[in-house]
Amino acid sequence: MGWLGKTAVVGGFFTLLFALTLPTQAFALAALYGDYASWSAAAPTPQAPVDLSGIADGTLLTSISLPFAEILTFDQTVTKLSVDPTRVNRKTWSGCPPTCPDVLMTSGETLTATFSPTGLVGAFGFEMEPYFPTDFSMTLHLTDGTSLTQTVPGLAGAEFFGWVGGSVVDFTATCTGCSYFALGKLVKAEAVPEPGTLGLLGTGLTGLALTWLRRRKVLNAAHVLTNYVGGKEMKKFLMAMIAVGMVLGVATANAAPVLGGGWAGDNVYASLTDSFGSPYAITLVDPALFSITDAFLPGDIFQVYDGDTPILLTAIGPAPSDPFPPSDSIADAAWADPTYSHGQIMLAAGTHSLRVQDLDCVSFGCPAGFYTRLDALAVPEPGTLLLLASGLLVGGGIARRFRREV
Structure with missing residues (x-):
């Protein structure tokens, strides 16, 4: 057997093996780790630390750049500081001295951070330490509902908090009773395929x-x-x-609807964030009807954009049109159910770039599933056209007779 055949066989084996493990990686809850060594052994490679050295001390930040082209955005301002080993309250950061990290200091008890642009990060971690030299309970909360709590003594070094796997789009760090606390030694792994x-x-x-x-x-x-x-x-x-x-x-095809192809499923992983399949690149020769329905857990409201222009907002209640021919049992049932939100709009002939966002999927559960479809506008049947023509002829005859009598 030549090299090409061998390549196909080996590639097929590993493709099948990866396909069998993918559902577990994609939909299982995140595994949490309280020490860096265990996290690093479980996380995919490559792994890279977050470099804060190029940011001047005292700089106020609302976001930072992460390895592998990601951005981490905070819900409040954080301050970049370098740990000073001569100060008692930050002298005990793990490994300092001799290696003292750059940290992000925040005020209050909580800090929430969101990943972009992909919105999903499979492996991330950092150390946390309270500002004052006493014991505090610190917790990492993840999007999927999992959490890790550790008691962190301010005089005995920071503790590591990290996760691998799951569908994590943001996290919240909490330090109960803290006035200030810091995150340092942030590390991220490259996303799995x-x-x-x-x-x-x-x-x-x-x-x-x-x-x-x-x-x-x-x-x-x-x-x-x-x-x-x-x-x-x-x-x-x-x-x-x-x-x-x-x-x-x-x-694994794109979730964009196809003209006449029935319902196509998609998911939104965070509020006010484009869906996994967005944007839908659509080119129409003739006008077509775009329909969207919430599914699974009711309550979500979806905003549809064409480029940057909002064109449709779904509403809870009866669907705006009669049921479609059977296509997908879940979508068909959701379209007929007034407890879900629906929407429908006619798209003109031409090119469209549709994006779908959920206004608030957190309240009803993220990720939020929905379905879309694209249908040609109904053309009058021959029988309908014949009746119309007959009506016009009769009407014309009556009008002509009326003129003669007058």
Whole structure:
């Protein structure tokens, strides 16, 4: 078997293996860690510390840059400081001296931070320490509802708080009873491959397997028998890999609705943040009807934008049109249920870039699922046109007779 066939086989095996583990990684709750060594062993690689050294001491910040092109935005101003080992209340930061970190100081008991632009971070961690030299209860709260609480003694060093996995879009750090506390030694791991990446891998696998089979097809039977032991078994295996590749490619496609394709599902992972599948690039030759419905847990209100222009806001109540032909049982039921919010708008012919956001998915549970669809405008049936023509003819005849009598 040539290198191309071997590549297809090996690629197929690992693609299938990763596909089987993906649901656990994507939807399981985050695993929390109270020490850096355990977190680092569990987190994907590469891993990189957050560098604050280029920021002057005393700088007030509302966001910082993270490794791997991410931004961390805070709900209040934090102050960048360098730990001073000569000051008692920050002398005991872990490893200081000799290695004293740069930290982010905040006032009050809580600090909430949100990740962007992807909105999902699979592995992140940091140390926390209270400002004053006494024991405080400090907690890390995550989007998925998990939390980690540790008692941090102000005179015995900071404690590590971190997580791996889950669908985390933001976190809240709490120091009960604190006037000030600090975060330092922040570290982030590179994100695991997204479903779209897996789809590309599946597509590539399909191409490799098909190419190898095509090459084998032109070989004569004697060559196959003498040089490719177990050829039939290998062909069966490659055909299975082709099927896996096709499934992965289809299952991870963009969540944009297709004209006449029925309902397409999508998710919003945080309030006022674009959905996973946004933007939907749509080009129409003729006007079409865009429909959207909340699903799963009712209560979410969705705002639809075309580019940066808001064009539609869903409303709870009866759907704005009759049921569509059966497409997806969950979406069909949600469209018919007045406890969910719905919306509908006609899109003009041309190019559109639609984005969907949830106004407040936190109150009803993040991530928030919804469905959209794109349908051609109804064209009058021939029978309807015939009745219309008949009516016009009769009306014209009556009018002509009326003029004669007058």
